[in-house]
Every structure is written in C-alpha cells, then in structure tokens.
Amino acid sequence: MLPLEGLKVLDLTRLIPGGYATLILADLGAEVLKIEDMELGDYSRWIEPTIGGNGVYFHALNRNKKSMKLNLKTEEGKEIFKELVEKGYDTIVEGFRPGVMDRLGIGYNALRNINPKVIYCAISGFGQDGPKKHKALHDLNCLGVTGVLSITGEASPAIPGIQIADTSSALFSVISILTAYVARGKTNQGQFIDVSMTDGLISLLSIHLIKYIVDSTMPVGGKMDFNGKFPCYRVYETKDERYMTLAALEKKFWENFCIAIGRRDLIDKQYDDSMKTGKELENIFKSKTRIEWEEISENIDSCLEPVLNFKEVTKHPHLKSRNLFFDIDNQNLKVPQVRFPFLMSDVNNTPRNPAPLWGEHTDEILISIGYDEKEIESLKKRGVIG
Structure with a gap:
C-alpha cells in the first residue's frame, strides 16, 4: 500500500x-484526475516531440494520472464537478488567476459548502491578494520581480536553465497540501x-534579502559570497x-x-577576493x-565536481545506480521517465502508469459516480463532456 x-x-x-x-502526489499513491477543457486540454500535450500521442513534456509531468474532458462553462459541467467533490475528490489544485473559479461558481467557498473536508490549493503568480494579484506572469517574470535575476549572471541578468519559480511552487504546494491533509485528520475540516x-x-532568497536589510549592501551577480566572489566557490x-x-567552503x-x-x-587565500588570486586559480584550472581534474577529484575530499551535459548525466554511473531513470510502456513504446526526488524505506514499488490520453478516463469516472452509458x-x- x-x-x-x-x-x-x-x-x-x-x-x-x-x-x-500532482505528479509527486500521484507517485505516492494519490488518485489524480486531470480536469481538462474541451478545446485544448493541457497544452503541454502538443509540444513536440511526442511519443504515443502526447508530448514528452506532458509525459514527464503526468504519469499515474487520469484525464477527464469536462466543460466547466456549462451548468451541467459544473454540477458534475461538484458531484466529484461531494463523492470523495476532495483535494483541488488549480492555477487560474484569482477569482476565476469563484466566477464559475466552483470556488473554495462553494465547494466547502458541499464538502467541508475540501483542501483547495490555488497556485498563482502573485498570490490571492495584493495590488498585482490579477497580473499574468510566468517563471521568468517571477525571477525578475523578486530580484533573483539581479544576482544571476554578471554582465547582464542570465536566465537560469531550469524553471525555479515553477518547480519551487510545486514543492511548496505538495508541502502545504500534505500539511492540510494531516490537519484534516485532526479537525475533520479542509x-x-x-x-x-x-x-x-522571496522565501528562497531569505538569507540574501535579510543580509541586505541589515547592511544595505546591494548584492551584485558574480560578486556575492556564493556566486563567484571567492576563489574557493566558483x-x-x-x-x-x-x-x-x-x-571548498570549509577550511579542510x-x-x-x-x-x-x-x-x-x-x-591562506581561500577567501581572498582579489583579481590576482582569482586569475591564479583560473590559470591553474586551465x-x-x-x-584530469575529475581524476584529481576522485582522490581527494574537496567538493570538486565537473559540469556535465545531459548526455553525461543520463549515463552517469552514480545517478544510474540510484535508479533515477526508468521507462514506462505506452502503446508498445518506451517512454523515458525520471523518478520522484526522494526515497522512503517503506515505499518500494511506486505505480508506473503512462500519462493519460486527453479525456481517456471520462466515461470510467462518470460510471464510478453513478452515471449510466445512456446519460454519458x-x-x-450536448458538449458537456468529451
């Protein structure tokens, strides 16, 4: 179990x-049902390249989930949604701008009246209140308005290689949902x-922001303690x-x-931020x-590691030994996957179901809550489901 x-x-x-x-929740056994619209669905499905009808981005994020096409612009579609909540689908995750679900009549307050146990997680760029709550923004905008880009790169702001705001908000969502889940076990309330x-x-930046608040020293990319100022950390x-x-932050x-x-x-030059010492280290590495540096690294305890490309990462013997990469069978095709990011002693066999086709489980879900084939x-x- x-x-x-x-x-x-x-x-x-x-x-x-x-x-x-929701991928992490699904990997750990939750039943995750994607509610997708009738026009496009989750548009990561259509981003090339594709495997078995779904884009690889969609495959990466949606294994072990189900999909239902449901038109929430219709009254019947909203009623079906409410019925799902009433009959046990009591954890909601949405990423609309604040107020969208309320205008549809299926926001938190409406759903709580149907099922007091509802845990409702709303993910947005600026949050549910404040003067910019309705503004649209993506990961890069978040990095900009929080100051992350101002300390990333040297000559000019550099876009990080991964979506930091997106992925961190996903993890904070998991933490908060599971916290609410534990609390619900005590209070019987969502x-x-x-x-x-x-x-x-802003939370991730706390050590840098608090330092600035205290000493009023404006941080500069490439010249901070942990992004290039010292020769021991570069x-x-x-x-x-x-x-x-x-x-090599520690003396040893x-x-x-x-x-x-x-x-x-x-x-004695570990924290010497002079150009002379920096240039000396540059020449040594060159x-x-x-x-040759990797061979040196293998024989010393010194926090010295290479910058690998993706080909090297996927073939790295240590990462492979951790079983980070695996395949899922999907329509006689192999779909590469990356496992969830932690291991637990009593969680050995996580499910390995392929990402769903668009609306693949619509009939199955409706039957499970009492609809017959004629009604479906x-x-x-009538365009209520697909």
Missing part, C-alpha cells in the same frame, strides 16, 4: 507548477491554500574548454584541494583537462 492511497485529487492545472505537484510563486522565491574553465565546480576542503595541486601557498452519451452530444 502506498502512503497516499485514498487521497483523491482534482487537478485543473497545466504545465509545471501544478503538474509537478482549508484554502494560497501558493504564490513570487512568495516562494566555476572554472578547463584546458579543453569544459568546466569544473569548486565549492580548501586545504585538501591546495595540497592536491601542490599549491600550499594558496591555503592547465588541465576536465578528465447524452452529455457528450
């Missing part, structure tokens, strides 16, 4: 924030959860134009590194290839 078996989730989201959150992507980034180019990461790690390269004279066919003809 998986730990979240019995938890039933209605997922009205698209793309990363809600998709990644609650509303307001997950703001910008709030999440990315260095190698002789073959590859890169190594050195993160820096000493081990200096001794290994035969430069004991640098031991004297060897990345492979009638709903389809």
Whole structure:
C-alpha cells in the first residue's frame, strides 16, 4: 500500500507548477484526475516531440494520472464537478488567476459548502491578494520581480536553465497540501491554500534579502559570497574548454584541494577576493583537462565536481545506480521517465502508469459516480463532456 492511497485529487492545472505537484502526489499513491477543457486540454500535450500521442513534456509531468474532458462553462459541467467533490475528490489544485473559479461558481467557498473536508490549493503568480494579484506572469517574470535575476549572471541578468519559480511552487504546494491533509485528520475540516510563486522565491532568497536589510549592501551577480566572489566557490574553465565546480567552503576542503595541486601557498587565500588570486586559480584550472581534474577529484575530499551535459548525466554511473531513470510502456513504446526526488524505506514499488490520453478516463469516472452509458452519451452530444 502506498502512503497516499485514498487521497483523491482534482487537478485543473497545466504545465509545471501544478503538474509537478500532482505528479509527486500521484507517485505516492494519490488518485489524480486531470480536469481538462474541451478545446485544448493541457497544452503541454502538443509540444513536440511526442511519443504515443502526447508530448514528452506532458509525459514527464503526468504519469499515474487520469484525464477527464469536462466543460466547466456549462451548468451541467459544473454540477458534475461538484458531484466529484461531494463523492470523495476532495483535494483541488488549480492555477487560474484569482477569482476565476469563484466566477464559475466552483470556488473554495462553494465547494466547502458541499464538502467541508475540501483542501483547495490555488497556485498563482502573485498570490490571492495584493495590488498585482490579477497580473499574468510566468517563471521568468517571477525571477525578475523578486530580484533573483539581479544576482544571476554578471554582465547582464542570465536566465537560469531550469524553471525555479515553477518547480519551487510545486514543492511548496505538495508541502502545504500534505500539511492540510494531516490537519484534516485532526479537525475533520479542509482549508484554502494560497501558493504564490513570487512568495516562494522571496522565501528562497531569505538569507540574501535579510543580509541586505541589515547592511544595505546591494548584492551584485558574480560578486556575492556564493556566486563567484571567492576563489574557493566558483566555476572554472578547463584546458579543453569544459568546466569544473569548486565549492571548498570549509577550511579542510580548501586545504585538501591546495595540497592536491601542490599549491600550499594558496591555503591562506581561500577567501581572498582579489583579481590576482582569482586569475591564479583560473590559470591553474586551465592547465588541465576536465578528465584530469575529475581524476584529481576522485582522490581527494574537496567538493570538486565537473559540469556535465545531459548526455553525461543520463549515463552517469552514480545517478544510474540510484535508479533515477526508468521507462514506462505506452502503446508498445518506451517512454523515458525520471523518478520522484526522494526515497522512503517503506515505499518500494511506486505505480508506473503512462500519462493519460486527453479525456481517456471520462466515461470510467462518470460510471464510478453513478452515471449510466445512456446519460454519458447524452452529455457528450450536448458538449458537456468529451
């Protein structure tokens, strides 16, 4: 038995924030039902390349879920949604702008009147209140307005390689949903959860923002304690134009590194932010290839690791030994997947069901809550379901 078996989730989201959150819940045993519109559905389905009718982005975020096509613009569609909530799908995850679900008549207050146990998680860019609550924004905008981009890159702001606001808001959503789930076990009541992507980034920035509030020193990309100021914590180019990461913050790690390269004279330069010392380290790293530096790394305890590309990552023996990569069978095709990001001693066999086709489970779900085939066919003809 998986730990979240019995938890039933209605997922009205698209793309990363809600998709990644409900993926983790589904991997741990929750029944996640995607409620998709009739026109496009979750549009990550259609982003190339595709495997078996779904885009690879969609496959990455939607294994172990079900899909229902439901027209929430119709009164009958709204009634079906309410019926799902009444009959046990009592955890809602949505990513609309504040007020959209209320205008449809299926917001938190309306659903709570139907089922007091409803846990309702609303993910948005700026949160449910404040002067900018209705503004549209994506991950990059969040990175901009929270100051993350102002300290990322050197000559100009650099776009990070992953969607930090999207993925962190997904994880905060999981934490808050499970917290509400535990609380519900004590109170028998659900609650509303307001997950703001910008709030999440401000939280992640707390050590930097609090330092600024205290000393009024404006941080600059490439010149902060943990993004390039000190020679012991930098990315260095190698002789073959590859890169190594050195993160020898502790004295013992820096000493081990200096001794290994035969430069004991640098031991006292760990936190010397002068251009001279920085240039000296750059020249040292450019004297060897990345492979040579990796060989040195294997023989010392010094927080020295290479910058790998995706081909190297997917073939890395340690990462493979952790079973991070696996395949799901889908219509006689192999769909590559990445497992959920932690291991638990009593969770051994997580489900491996392929991402659903658009509306694949509509009939199944309606039958489970009491509709017969004639009623279902009638709903389809009237454009209520698909």
